[in-house]
Amino acid sequence: MTLSTDLWQASRELAQACLAHPFVQGIATGKLPIQAFQFYVGQDAYFLQAFARGYSVAAARSPDWEGFQAFHELAGGVLEELRLHHEYAHRWGVNLGAVTPSPATRRYTDFLLATAWSQEVGVTAAALAPCMRLYAYLGQRLAEQGPAADSAYREWIQTYSSPEFDALARRLEGLVDRYGRDDDLTRSAYAYAMACELDFFQAAWEGGKS
Template sequence: MSVSSDLWAADADLVAAALAHPFVQGIADGTLPRERFAGYVAQDAFFLDAFARAYRLGAESSGDDGLRAVFTDLRAGVQEELRLHTGYAQQWGIDLADVQPLPATTAYTGFLLDAAGRGDAALTCAAMTPCMRLYAHLGQQLAGRAAGPYREWVDTYAAPEFEELAARLERLLDQLCADTSDQRLAAVRSAYSRAMQLEVGFFDAAWAGA
């Protein structure tokens, strides 16, 4: 198995928890209260801004032109997600310019920016891959049964274009971890698992509204 597949399998319990989460299931069947989704959209827009900055930091710290190009392309993909959030914000009157991040949001964004700021491309990828792979997984699992006002959310993450972004980041992670030391691989595993824990925590906060 590849490093990315290994890491995904190691956190299968967190993946299952995310898919079964009442917030995610409420998106799938359209029963999620609108105010909870609106709160999530605001928090996720704040998160995605930091996610894009983490890609930028990864690109800036890379001395490899090919690696820099991949990070730059992946950062462009985040803009598509932000456009989705902007659309919801416009429809529902959500003010994205005045978002007060919840503790779960700042914990995740702080973790990402710290990882990206270390100048270690493998660590940056390990911190960012869980978000991409998990959302692609959720979209694909929910596709075909999504109903109600959140179907566009499911369709966005179920799309082949989003799958390709997630797969591209995984390929980069595999490439960067090839022939790496056990110590560095342990740090990669730790970052990946921590990111997955923060993903579930983000859904917890969105469900609780706090």
């Protein structure tokens, strides 16, 4: 078993909790309150900017050219994802320039950037990987459930269930396997990021009710 697979398996309970979360299931049924998705779009756009920076720092700190190229190309994938969020924002009237990060978002982004600047790239890759693998997992599971035909969130499911997004997740996991060490620091970074993902969905769910 590869390191990335082992880390994912160790966090499957958190992944299942994310899948069962009412925010995620609301996307599947199309019944998620629009206010919750509006809140999520703003917070996720803020998060993705930090995520892209994390990739860029990892690229600069990469010990070889192959890693440099891979992290930069993954950052490009985040920029594509951000373009989708700008479309969402325009469609649902979200002013991304006025977004204030929630405590959950700030905890997650501060953790990612602190890790990228202070740790070896293997630990950084382990901190970044849960987001990519979890979203691929959620997209694929929701696609299997069969989203409601009139769901306003079908595009979200299509994006994260796509083979292209899964390929990005696998590429990042390859960097975990290439540079990561199977030690407490790597495992704690992965586990903490996965816990942040669940907190992120909970914050969006609560933010949509305020």
